[in-house]
Amino acid sequence: MLKRGKLLTLAAAAMGVTLMQSPASAATVQAVETYLLRGTGSTTHQSDAMYKDGTGLPSCLPGKSFQMQVTWHVRNVTRTTVYVDKLVVRYWAPNTRKSVSLGGGVLVAGGQQLWNAGTTEHLRIAPGNNITRTHSIRKTASFNGLRFERWGNIGNYGREASPCGGPTKFTNFAHPSR
16 A cells, blocks of 8 residues: 555656645755665664755746755664654755755654754854754654654845745655665
8 A cells, every 4th residue: 555655756756747846946855755774773864955946036046045954863663663863964055145044843753743943943054054963862753754844944135036035844754664
């Protein structure tokens, strides 16, 4: 039986559509899936980079304005659960004229919140810079809807239109390997 996410991915592929793109830009990737290798030992898995890109949009600065990449440090990965030791997340604002303010972030599984960024994680990333944060989780999680989400706010530069900046949410879904 196919899970809902896989069914949506297959349906989108059959129609020639790329799933999880921002309607504002065909070059934007705001959600990725990471598959965690099953086994009892400690393993590390890095997600693909997620990003928002204003290239090709009228009045937007070309290039990626906000990127995020998640490294999962896990163990005891089964078909249904995983022990998440920590997440190491790299955030960066590669466009040298645009800043990013990080907002809330959560790790969610099975409808329960396992970690919350709280108010201490609201950070400003200067244009052209990057920061790395380690989020200690130390919890066993169900693969039922397991995902890390982070919100950011991209500053507009000069006379850019509103789709060039503003609020953005990145999501990294985690699944057990097949």
